[in-house]
Amino acid sequence: MAQKNEGHQRAMKHIRARLGREIILKLHEENHIYDALAMALIWTALFTLMYLLGTLSIGWVWFCCFILQGFILQLLGFCSHDLFTHRQVGGPWIARVCSVLCLTPLALPATAVKKTHLEHHRYFGVEGDSEEYKSDLDRRWVKLIFLSFPGILLVTSRKLSRQPTTKYAYMGKARYFDSEIVKKISFEQKIIIVFFVCLLGLAFIWPGYILLGYFLPLLFAFPLASTLRTLLEHADIQPDNPFNNSTHYKTGSITRLLFFWDSGDCHTVHHFFPAIPFYRINAALKLMNPIFSEQGVIVHKSIAKIIYGWFIENRAHGTNWSKSTQLQRETYLSR
Numbered sequence: 001m002a003q004k005n006e007g008h009q010r011a012m013k014h015i016r017a018r019l020g021r022e023i024i025l026k027l028h029e030e031n032h033i034y035d036a037l038a039m040a041l042i043w044t045a046l047f048t049l050m051y052l053l054g055t056l057s058i059g060w061v062w063f064c065c066f067i068l069q070g071f072i073l074q075l076l077g078f079c080s081h082d083l084f085t086h087r088q089v090g091g092p093w094i095a096r097v098c099s100v101l102c103l104t105p106l107a108l109p110a111t112a113v114k115k116t117h118l119e120h121h122r123y124f125g126v127e128g129d130s131e132e133y134k135s136d137l138d139r140r141w142v143k144l145i146f147l148s149f150p151g152i153l154l155v156t157s158r159k160l161s162r163q164p165t166t167k168y169a170y171m172g173k174a175r176y177f178d179s180e181i182v183k184k185i186s187f188e189q190k191i192i193i194v195f196f197v198c199l200l201g202l203a204f205i206w207p208g209y210i211l212l213g214y215f216l217p218l219l220f221a222f223p224l225a226s227t228l229r230t231l232l233e234h235a236d237i238q239p240d241n242p243f244n245n246s247t248h249y250k251t252g253s254i255t256r257l258l259f260f261w262d263s264g265d266c267h268t269v270h271h272f273f274p275a276i277p278f279y280r281i282n283a284a285l286k287l288m289n290p291i292f293s294e295q296g297v298i299v300h301k302s303i304a305k306i307i308y309g310w311f312i313e314n315r316a317h318g319t320n321w322s323k324s325t326q327l328q329r330e331t332y333l334s335r
Contacts (some may be wrong), residue, residue, distance in 0.1 A: 005125045007242035011295075012272055027273065027280050027287075034279045038260075039098070042075045048124050050213030053112050054206065070211070070221025071258050074229065076102040077113075078260035080161055085114045086274045100188055103212075104195050106222070109188035111181055121274055125239065134230065136161045137317040143310065147227055149219045225258075231306050234265035236298070236321040243295035245271045257280070264300070268292065298322060 015026060049069040056062045080102035084095040099110040116130035123129045133156050137143055142160050145151035154160050203210040231247060232255075238244035249255075249264030261281040262270055269276065269284045276284055300306055309315045 005123070005242070007240075008124060008245065015272055015288065015291060023287065024273070027276050027281070027284050030134035030277055030299050031091070031279065032085065032089065035083050038278070039083070040150050042072065042079055045072050049217075050209050053213040053217070054208030054210075066217055067221050067224070069217035070223075070225040071108060073222045074225040075258075075260055077108070078262055079107055079116065080110065080113070082200060082260060082262065082278050084110075085117055087277065088202060092180075101193060102326050104188070104192050106218070107192055107196070109185045109192065111184040111188055115181060121271065124245065124271060131234070133158050133161075134234065137230075138162070138314075140311065143227075143314075146230075147223050152223055152226065172324060188203055198229070211220070227260060228303075228307075229263055230317075231310055232259065232303075233267050234318050235306065235310055236300070236315065237318060237322045238296075238298065238323075239318070240320075241296060243292055244268075244297040247306065248292065248297050248299050249303065255303075265289070265292075268297070272277065 019027075046069070049065050050070060052065050053062065053069060056065065080099045083089045084099040086100070088095040090098065096110060099114065103110045103113055119128060119130040136155055136158065137146060142151075142155065144159070146155050199210055199214070203215075232249050237245045245262060248268050251259070251261075251264040251266055255264065256266060259266070261278040265285055266281050269281055269288055272288075273284065291317055291323040309321055310317075315321045
């Protein structure tokens with residue numbers, strides 16, 4: 001049986017003691033009007049961009065819409081993650097139906113996503129973490145492949161791992177999926193197949209809207225957004241500092257919107273309090289940033305530098321990049 005990350009548990013207790021029970025409860029207050037509005041706006045944006053990509057002439061405006069559609073598709077996943085995985089808005093049954101609605105267009109079975117993601121939170125940084133597969137992002141060519149939809153599938157299934165592993169992969173191979181969960185996953189996989197078969201049929205009627213507005217962004221723009229999300233979650237961390245569990249990039253209005261208040265410094269908060277609604281994250285950051293500063297959390301202010309460190313300098317995912325930089329310097333000077 002895997003053990004929880006004890007350092008994370010101690011950090012959690014420290015933050016809870018500093019904030020106090022009343023503030024923590026206030027940060028968890030839900031507003032279902034905001035939740036419904038988020039769902040409505042994301043789906044509206046998705047169909048609007050499908051229309052524009054199917055009707056506009058290919059040019060710089062079309063290209064901007066194409067990239068944006070990749071982020072909108074990712075927002076479907078973020079919306080499911082916030083509203084229906086961690087908070088179960090509407091109750092278990094409605095949460096599952098809405099999660100299937102959001103994740104089916106991304107070819108993801110909702111039950112498998114929920115199960116593995118909750119295990120990522122439970123066993124973050126220790127044996128049993130369902131995102132162990134990201135340790136395979138240790139070579140430039142693997143990182144480049146990860147920029148494509150097939151590449152994401154290869155990495156998450158551990159097909160590109162350099163070391164033999166018995167650890168489960170991201171989708172559907174957790175160490176103790178019971179029969180009921182397997183049935184749910186199987187049913188959701190059938191829904192995904194039916195969904196894509198229907199879309200392919202509709203592509204003969206509306207080829208521009210379906211192929212250019214949905215399939216092309218799913219295959220090429222969505223992986224770009226997903227890779228950037230991966231970098232802004234756990235690329236540069238301090239494994240020996242439980243307060244620095246994420247790439248603590250200082251997000252602004254645009255990045256918070258594009259990543260649904262869940263990447264960079266927002267993700268640091270999320271790993272301590274995963275049930276805080278997206279519309280309370282700003283307030284949580286204001287309260288918790290002084291604590292992170294006191295605890296030596298490394299702050300990033302440039303996405304470009306993070307991308308450069310990952311692709312060009314080939315920094316290992318989930319490590320302390322500043323420490324690896326110092327080690328490289330010492331190795332160079334000792335020659």
